[in-house]
Amino acid sequence: MEWFNVGKIVNTHGIWGEIRVISSTDFPDERFEVGSELALHKADGSKPITVKVASHRKHKNFNLLTFEGYSLLKDVDGFRNAILKVSEKYLTDLEENEFYFHEIIGCTVESTDGDVIGEVTEILQTGANDVWTVKPKQGKTHYIPYIEDVVKSIDIKNKKITIEVLDGLLS
Structure with missing residues (x-):
């Protein structure tokens, strides 16, 4: 199965496990929708972690996300510089003359x-x-x-x- 980049975690936000993501997708509302499954690829090259989006909101130029089971700052602090990816099975068909x-x-x-x-x-x-x-x-x-x-x-x-x-x- 192939995985495709949808964003990069650049920092944490607040104390409740929220992370700041710079999106690299044209479909952030779809990719970061509550319940969406993403693969979190840490910068250290360790095995990817599957996470499920618990919340999503926009703040300035960032997408702020929380993941199920990661509710505190200490839970997500090690996610800085990680890449979020979506599985090819979640890709949707695009209109004519639109491409991924x-x-x-x-x-x-x-x-x-x-x-x-x-x-x-x-x-x-x-x-x-x-x-x-x-x-x-x-x-x-x-x-x-x-x-x-x-x-x-x-x-x-x-x-x-x-x-x-x-x-x-x-x-």
């Missing part, structure tokens, strides 16, 4: 002329549209906006993305 990050990361990006530009290594969320970090085998990193004028086709099965290289895009 793990489907895009690792894809080869080519121009409409067939020139290989590089591989998507990261997705930056800017608010207006996502921007894909594309690293070529040699040279500097490119930042490709995920907009209709640029991205012409996405073939998840073959891990290939075709883009229209607009003036100044790769400079």
